[in-house]
Amino acid sequence: AQKVTQAQTEISVVEKEDVTLDCVYETRDTTYYLFWYKQPPSGELVFLIRRNSFDEQNEISGRYSWNFQKSTSSFNFTITASQVVDSAVYFCALRVKAAGNKLTFGGGTRVLVKP
Amino acid sequence: GAGVSQTPSNKVTEKGKYVELRCDPISGHTALYWYRQSLGQGPEFLIYFQGTGAADDSGLPNDRFFAVRPEGSVSTLKIQRTERGDSAVYLCASSSLSGSSYNEQFFGPGTRLTVL
Numbered sequence: 001a002q003k004v005t006q007a008q009t010e011i012s013v014v015e016k017e018d019v020t021l022d023c024v025y026e027t028r029d030t031t032y033y034l035f036w037y038k039q040p041p042s043g044e045l046v047f048l049i050r051r052n053s054f055d056e057q058n059e060i061s062g063r064y065s066w067n068f069q070k071s072t073s074s075f076n077f078t079i080t081a082s083q084v085v086d087s088a089v090y091f092c093a094l095r096v097k098a099a100g101n102k103l104t105f106g107g108g109t110r111v112l113v114k115p
Numbered sequence: 116g117a118g119v120s121q122t123p124s125n126k127v128t129e130k131g132k133y134v135e136l137r138c139d140p141i142s143g144h145t146a147l148y149w150y151r152q153s154l155g156q157g158p159e160f161l162i163y164f165q166g167t168g169a170a171d172d173s174g175l176p177n178d179r180f181f182a183v184r185p186e187g188s189v190s191t192l193k194i195q196r197t198e199r200g201d202s203a204v205y206l207c208a209s210s211s212l213s214g215s216s217y218n219e220q221f222f223g224p225g226t227r228l229t230v231l
Contacts, residue, residue, distance in 0.1 A: 004157075035219065045158070045206065045222035091157050100171045101146060101210070101217045105157030 002027045004094050006106035013082050014114050021077045021109045023092030031097040034068065034075045039108070040088040051075065082113045117141065119223035121207050127229045128197055136192040136226045140209030146170075146217050147190050149182055150206040152225070158206055164190060197230045204228070 003026040013019045025034065036048040049059065051068050059066050063080045079086050089110045093103040120139045128134050140147045146165055150158035160174040164184045172182075179197075184190040194201055204227050208220035 044224045047219050047221060050219045101163055102160040102171060107157050
């Protein structure tokens, strides 16, 4: 069975601070994919990134960066110089190839960026 | 282009009634997924379709829940004899096929179901 844990339920920062969201996953399979989604107050999940289990390179996209470490089964997400528009709930998700295409989501981390 | 659309955006019903929730995926996406999101939680998988057939319905909670996708495009999630515990946001997503693997899922805005 697969599991995703986001231990931080809520993080509050002041604008321009950096914020790191933790994600720990569990699977016995060797082929899997990790995702981050953003859910703003409007409610629609917005895809941010996909990573496969064979690619441990870290990635940067603008103010967003991701750190994938198989040794600790973690896929952490950092927002640099946060802005009020970053306020949302962020979900980490796992898809295991052997289990088909369904996503297993973590419980989410609510980020509140104050001006 | 147009994203995933879902109707209605909100549905209020009484306990015991039947409801249908509709999802219109991104054009050309062969896979369609249904998830349920309860307040303060992450989405939970219900069912997914490859084309017209349900490839995995392991997440459907019981036989009151059923989904169809008769022409491989629009899908309808049907809930019979609704219960208060069915109240949640029902999310639909779709994805395209790249080689033998499906790409990331794109989600619709959801249908908020309230069972009184």
